[in-house]
Amino acid sequence: MLIVMPSPPPHPLEHGVVLAEVRKVRRAGVVRLRELALPVVAEVARDLPRGDGELPGGPVEKVLRLAVSRMGGGTLQTAAEYSLGLAQGTRDWPAADRRRRAAQVYGVSVERFRKHHEFMVLGQVAEQIVQVAGRTPVTDAPAPAPYDRIPAAHRALRVRVERRTVPVTVHVHSVDLLRDMDVVVSPTNTYFALPAPYKSSISATLRRAGARRDPTGGLVEDRVHDELGSWAARHGAPGRAALPGTVAVTSAGALADQGIRRIYHVAVAVPRPETNDYDVQPADITRGVARVFALLAEEARRYDPPLRSVCLPLLGAGRGGLTPLESFGALWTAVEAELARGADWDIHFVVRRHARADLLERLLTSVGED
Incomplete structure (x- = not known):
């Protein structure tokens, strides 16, 4: 008779070993994950359910992102x-720039962060990886799909403002996929200097999508960039910083073919001297969005049909360092004030991730609740 012995339980991970591998990642960064020897984290990754696609850093990046997502938000998760x-x-x-930015999350010097906070932050990442490994079922059954349906890319919500209900739409895709929108709001720095068009930011994406190209893809006219430079020259701002909250207006360039009529560039990012970093203050976002509505009211009647719809991204939630909640709170302060006075604008938000859309949906549908 053949006796089948049960498989021994997996050996529990040692926190110190996992922490050593996490520290390797901190030094190298996720762009070099495939070059690193991370046998323990790789073993955890092999036991995770397979998703529909692979992250650029492979399964190891999936483990890291899962571990960080379980840290409960706040400064700890942001610093991680x-x-x-x-x-x-x-x-x-x-690595030095990432450490500097993480130190700013805690408001301490880089040296103090390196000696004290960093060990705590990375230790918590390691702890979450250990917990993930302990809860991951080892099975030959096919992994369940992460969704039983495709999440909606456009969410039409009803939001209570004062004594009326207004429609608000949340779009979940890249900003250059918007269609039939009168005004798209784009964050920019106080010098109105657009990033290179190959970058992934909202302003770079709009610059790229607004450019005119020949049939082979060659650049014919960098329309949004050129118009923004002309605006700065007309207003005496070339080469010097404008006040945060200033709004510049350009056409949408080639995006007009998609029904986009105007781009409002809101200066919210204040460059930090001699670094690649920016400072973004929520008050500047609120002031800038209020100015957006003032300009929209000025321009609306000049067009036929009048301008009415406006789409806002989460200003400052990228390189600006604000959390999505902080960004939306600053945006909504201005939006709610405008709607509360009876304005009839068609309000839209655009985000790339469904997790952020979920957050916006929860916040918007709870507006007006006691």
């Missing part, structure tokens, strides 16, 4: 995202 290069736009940042 910057430390490892998991925050949006930080994948290719040098």
Whole structure:
């Protein structure tokens, strides 16, 4: 008779070993994950259910993102995202820049962060990886799909403002996929200097999508960039910083073919001297969005049909360092004030991730509740 012995339980991970591998990632960054020897984290990754696609850093990046997502938000999670290069736009940042940005989350010097906070932050990442490994079922059954349906890319919500209900739409895709929108709001720095068109930020995406190209893809006219430069020249701002909250207006360039009529560039990012970083203050976002509505009211009647719809991204939630909640809170202060006085604008928000859309939906549908 053949006796089948049960498989021994997996050996529990040692926190110190996992922490050593997490520290390797901090030094190298996620862009070099495939070059690193991370046998323990790789073993955890092999036991995770397979998703529909692979992250650029492979299964190991999936483990890291899962571990960080379980840290409960706040400064701890934000510092972990910057430390490892998991925050949006930080994948290719040098280790020193990531450490500096993580130190700013706690409001301490880089040296103090390195000696004290960093060990705590990375230790918590390691702890979450250990917990993930302990809860991951080892099975030959096919992994369940992450969704039983495709999440909606456009969410039509009804939001209570004062004594009326207004429609608000949340779009979940890249900003250049918007259609039939009168005004798209774009964040920019106080110098109105657009980033290179190959970058992934909202302003770079709009610059790229607004450019005119020939049939082979060659650049014919960098329309949004050129018009923004002309605006700065007309208003005496070339080469000097404008006040945060200033709004510049351009056409949508080639995006007019998609029904986009205007781009309002809101200066919210204040460059930090001799660094690649920016400071964004929520009050500047609120002031800038209020100015957006003032300009919209000025321009609306000049067009036929009049301008009415406006789409807002989460200003400052990328390189600006604000959390999505902080960004939306600053945006909504101005939006709600405008709607509360009876304005009839058609309000839209655009985000790339469904997790952020879920957050906006929860916040918007709870507006007006006691």
